[in-house]
Amino acid sequence: MSELDRREFLKIVGLSAGAAAAAGCSDPAEKLIPYVIQPETITPGISVDYASTCLECSSGCGLHVKTREGRPIKLEGNPEHPINRGRLCARGQASLGRTYHPDRIAGPATRSSDGTLQPISWDDAKGKLAAKLGSDAGKTWILGGPVGPSLDGLLDQIVAATGIAGRLTYEAFGDHALLDASQQLFGAYAAPIFDLSGADLVLDFGSDFLDTGRSPVEHARQLSEGRDVAAKADGGARVIAIGPRQNLTASNADLWVTIRPGSEGVLALALAQAVANARGNAVVAAAAAGASKNAAIEASGIDAALFDKLVGKLSSAARAVAFPPSVAAATTAGRSDAAAVLLLNAAVGAIGTTVRYPAVDAKRTASLADVKALVGKMNAGQVDCLLIHDLNPVYSLPASLGFKDALAKVGLVVAFAPLADETTEKANLLLPDHTPAESWGDASPRPGVRSLVQPTIRPLFDTQAMADTLLAAAQAVGGEAAAALPAGSWKSVLQANWSGTSWRHALARGGEFGETATRGVALVEGLGGVQASAPKLAGSGDFTLIAFPHSFHGDGRGAALPWMQEIPDPVTKISWNSWAELSHGKAAELGVTFGDVVTIATESGSIDVSVFPRGGIPDDVVALPIGQGHTVGHYASMAGDEQSQPGVARGVNLADVLPVATDEAGGQAFLSTKATVTKTGRFRRLALSQWTDNQRKRGLAPEVSLYDLASSGGQEAGGMAHFLAASPASAEEHAAEGGEHAEGGEHAEGGHHFSGPPFEYDPGNDADPDQPYRWGMTIDNDKCTGCSACIAACYVENNVSIVGEQQAIKHREMTWLRIERYVGDGDDDASLDSERRPIPRGERLGENKVRHLPMLCQHCGAAPCEAVCPVIATYHNDEGINGMVYNRCVGTRYCANNCTYKVRRFNYFDYGRKNWPGLLGLMLNPDVTVRGQGVMEKCSFCVQRIEAARQPVKDVGKPIPDGAVKTACQQSCPSDAISFGNVRDKASAPVKRAEAAKSRAYAALQVLNTRSAVTYLAKVRREES
């Protein structure tokens, strides 16, 4: 029967309607396409690591780039690399995002007269550049950021061959003052290498060496080793932070000396003199003859007793080291400040031990003074072509320098940046470079350490390595220029530079890591007295403006990376915007509170920014982070915000208010102006991730004094007893303090005085009895500096969504791991009644009671979340892990309410789909589910890494060896604060570590008996401040 009868018709209609409805409801279909010819090195599902180098800052940390199916998805530290030894900071973790960034420039383009970009071909682009180099080389300049030695050499060759007028290598946070001071004192134009291993006293004169300093990962690692209470009976190195603002280093210091801004040099010189006299070092004493204790006390505002205490500590220290000032403390007297600190190092005998000079001099780079000269030439019409690479001068140079206007007078502005920024907006010709993950290159953080950069993905866009572009253009000029240049590509140039080594071996290892060649230096003969002077401050406001580098933004480049916006600043816990720190007193005087917008005006300009009042800052100071205030960029500006506002700055750019001030060496003096602060009456809420820093005596982040630890009888204490016996004076001193303890003073919760039941359960019990594993973690709060590298690692490893400022304001951040920052155990509850957000109040000038508490899912044995889930979406697995079945979750959110640690995160929107714009989704870890809307998520103890470690041993029937599983947070931690492993194995790292430090081991909120799998080790207070 050929005709369609009624029943048949209805069947078909029904079927197709049903199919259409079903298809409409389901998620869009995506295809998995297998390799036609599978590459030899790639097994789908197995990651391949390549060694490379991090180029996010100039520290030069080694990387292992983890790739999956040809895509880099995660960066980890290279364990062989001498700088970072396998660790990586937050900025390094996030830097991979540049490759997949929505701001990527898709290909070469020219800017037409109406300002729009017209794509052109690479041949045309290089032709244009070659024509310019051919005709106007004498009026062509290269302005760029620091690059690796091979590229640097090649650029110099190109400059020489083509007759380019000049090349400036400029770094906003350059160390010109220190280099000059080294030249002046020791005749060595080189940046000293500060080595904290073995140091017993570390002074920081405002370089913030743990956070934004010269090599933070290296120094954090060295300090952590040097302060390991298990190994050092006396508690190891002491840290004294000197500076007006409580930065991350001051937060971790044993003693925070609050001084007037800019008085570092005067104080350091007086200390050098006193210490030299005490130690009988006549040479240094002579050099520091110009100093005076009274002048230093006067200038810095500290009292004489504190000065003497510092002298005493410095005089008795066996291996002391002092860090010279860096950005936040860079004054117009920067060179003499640095010289004074170097002299102090000489006075304590650090030169040659903890402070060593590399054998070769550093190359001179351009200072702000040189850039100023270039701007002069641009204004004078002497520059017709400016090539800009690895730098965003339109953003970062002080606005009053007039670079932007001068740029308009340059005929051809060529930008090589791979990501759109303020400078590419002004460029006429865009020749986008590869990102580091797509590039060849090298780095040499110090003589003897050479590190390779190798591409791990084929370029995603139509980009070309800057070196290749320039080389091709220069070769196209022809004639003598071409002849003087190396033939071939940039890669061949690089290979030629590494010709002395096994290329394959270097690629496999990540470079060549030899001994650092150093030289012995001594104070220059006939060194006149080092003079320290008060810095010049422009303007006449009531406040001194401190511009400090944001922990994650560097000179501003980090602001483009979403993780660096989303992860809260480790000190203030603010994300996504700028803030102005004022003291509580001054804020009250101005009638402003948290979030109120003030105008900060200097002679150079003014900015409007929300206030963050805090205790860790003096009354006459206003401090702002450098790095925000971009007008271009999906994340850096407000373009990618919920209310998308392209072209509107996110936060403020300090270049708008900083004057063009330089130190004696020409470097930019960031601490160089006074400012006025006036109330505007407006309010702009900031995303503050932590409500209060008062832990209300809940024992979340307790502290144990060295004395209590020594007398508690644990394994660590074995050494302690020895320490006590060795210093009877201090024992008596502590005994006196012990009397105070009995009175229930501020130490009441320290050590084994924890309130609540003793920590005596065994987390190993909370898993299936037949299973060999119970996964657990030990976190040493004494090592945690709060740097947040772990958070960044967790975001990248676990595909944790970025939610943006508006959602972060609503506390909807998705982070699986946060670092809580408690300041003491304050009793001040006044802030809690505030209608607006309360503000951390525990900070006091000169006091240092900061404790950091990394908080993640505790994988409780008696988890409150598991019992209340009506659908068993969260459950306890056989190996003790508190699992989440995302597909089963209906979103009642009961588990999050019942979670006592508040580590559960809910997908209020379809973050997983919406929040990976452009190609960012390519960076997702294929081993970890991307969570959908309406689903709860939280830390999984990196269960995918456990499974990855299980597979190889499962085949041979062996257990997972201890140390085979490293969680992302643990892997990244520069201070090695985290141990992870099987707590059923009594020989595993977390168990051994907790056992060894039993007297300071505790579980957070142990009074609730959640039987958590995370054992914390309490912070040790080494000094009574």
Next chain:
Amino acid sequence: MAPPPATAVADAMNPPARPRDSQANIDIMAVTKGFHWPWLIALLFALAGVGLAAATLAWQTYEGLGVAGYQAPVFWGVYIITFVFWIGIGHAGTLISAILFLFRAKWRNAINRGAETMTVFAVLTAALFPLIHIGRLWKFYFLLPYPNQRYLWVNFKSPLLWDVFAVNTYLTISVLFFLVGLIPDIAIARDRAVGWKKVVYTILSAGWQGTGQQWKAHSRAVLHLSGLATPLVLSVHSIVSWDFAMSIVPGWHATIFAPYFVAGAIFGGFAMVVVVMVPVRRIFRLEPYITDYHFENMSRFILFTSLICGYAYGAEYFIAWYSAVEFEQTSFYQRAFGPYWFSTWCMIIFNVVMPQLLWIKKLRTNIPFLFVLCFFINLGMWFERYVIIITSLSREYIPAAWGLYIPSLVEMIVLTGSFCWFSMFFLLYLKMFPIIAISEVKELDIHARDHARDHAAHASGGAH
């Protein structure tokens, strides 16, 4: 049993042109007849509110729950507050119908239908909120223990699951109770209806003829259903309270919660009956049936349960202090003096302080006063849930994770929509079925007549 009147058979065979009606039939059925402006305006408002809320919810479903005001650590907000609120409202009906029935409190007959109606629609309203709350409402069936090939099962340890069962059971019994009670009255409506309405009422009246056997079966059914419903009055809100009490959240984890919630539910439920019945009585002229006497009795209940609530509030604070647990103490301190002090003091003033005026008899029978007071009590009861849920969640164990929750416009629209949704059903009901149980009111009349006759007989006997 007395034989039916001789005319009954004849009437059944040859219905008279005009039914013989009692005055009660005429008065009460008048509500469903004719046109009442206030009714129409109210219905239009309700429909508009429902439409707006439905559109808002569609948007929320499309966009994601983030359009609501949730801010960590407060993961439950207005939706759960409103759920508990409506479940609470749904208590008075069953209490009046079942418990007062079992206690033979005859005065209930005039208001029980209104209260039952309110119960059914309140529970229907409440049942929507868990779906709204989870956001992806199409996943709701995960909460039901249904056999499936993936061996997925629900967690019987979770109070939320108990909640699913408790609410569903309560809804079933309430609806049954309501429908069974309605049958004789539907029959009255049937007898007066014409056309298609007659067909509908005929079906709904389930063949009710008012025979003695049917009355007997009916009253047995009501009795048994009362017996079934009585424990549910206590269980539903106890179980809802365990959503909180079984958790570990400071401010929730308290043994007093079950009785405290039940008392609060009855308190709020009675207040809602007053708020609903006062305008109904006024607009539809039902003063002869719902008298001041009824309102006074309800006032007494309100006063009594208000005292229980006041005791519970006090006990919570006392225990928080007495426990010497810092978490609890802080939580309760923050309740009264933290950022949510407003809601706490609203709750205490509206629920405990203001009802004390009911000690005055004049006020107990002052209908405008009662209306205003009960309105505030309902507000206070909503705030009670707000206080319990929001303030407790915002101040949990980890101070660094403390937060603040502010309801968003979306949630306020949905909250308003829930009242409109409830009103819509109630208003439609008014025009379809009698709002006063006619048969039971007649029963009262008969009872009164019998009583009077007995009195008379007794009096005359005494005269002998």
